[in-house]
Amino acid sequence: MISTFTCLHCGCTFPCNPRAKDQKYCNAKECRRASRRAWKNKSYKTNKSYRQKCLDSQKSWREKNPGYQKQYRKDHPDYIAGCYASQKVRYKKRREADQKAIDKNNVNRNTLSSNPRRDGVYKLIPVDGRKNNVNRNTIVVRMQILSG
Numbered sequence: 001m002i003s004t005f006t007c008l009h010c011g012c013t014f015p016c017n018p019r020a021k022d023q024k025y026c027n028a029k030e031c032r033r034a035s036r037r038a039w040k041n042k043s044y045k046t047n048k049s050y051r052q053k054c055l056d057s058q059k060s061w062r063e064k065n066p067g068y069q070k071q072y073r074k075d076h077p078d079y080i081a082g083c084y085a086s087q088k089v090r091y092k093k094r095r096e097a098d099q100k101a102i103d104k105n106n107v108n109r110n111t112l113s114s115n116p117r118r119d120g121v122y123k124l125i126p127v128d129g130r131k132n133n134v135n136r137n138t139i140v141v142r143m144q145i146l147s148g
């Protein structure tokens with residue numbers, strides 16, 4: 001009996017190639033491209049040297065093609081709107097995560113690293129210590145930057 005595999009991209013079932021171990025994609029052009037794309041995404045996320053190579057390559061391409069990005073943004077206003085929308089979502093998630101950490105009173109040094117830490121006037125807002133797992137000797141304050 002010939003063993004088979006199901007292509008992750010097109011979902012069709014094919015006989016396994018005895019020379020290709022752990023085959024996940026078929027030979028269709030679109031499926032090979034999907035396989036390559038998946039490999040690139042995975043490598044970009046997990047392999048630091050591959051990621052750096054990609055970033056260097058993009059940087060050199062941008063330097064060879066000055067003004068391309070500016071023109072692309074001009075020609076694709078919906079792309080800009082999408083960027084702003086996803087940025088809003090990212091910032092909201094970050095704020096909620098920071099707030100959650102503050103509410104749970106398990107703030108570590110990395111949690112607030114996105115917030116500026118500098119001299120300025122700060123406002124103290126009272127927090128219910130009973131809900132924050134705080135011992136009696138601890139004073140809990142929330143720092144809200146009014147000027148920087």
Ligand SMILES: [Zn+2]
Binds near residue numbers: 007012025
């Ligand atoms: Zn396929």
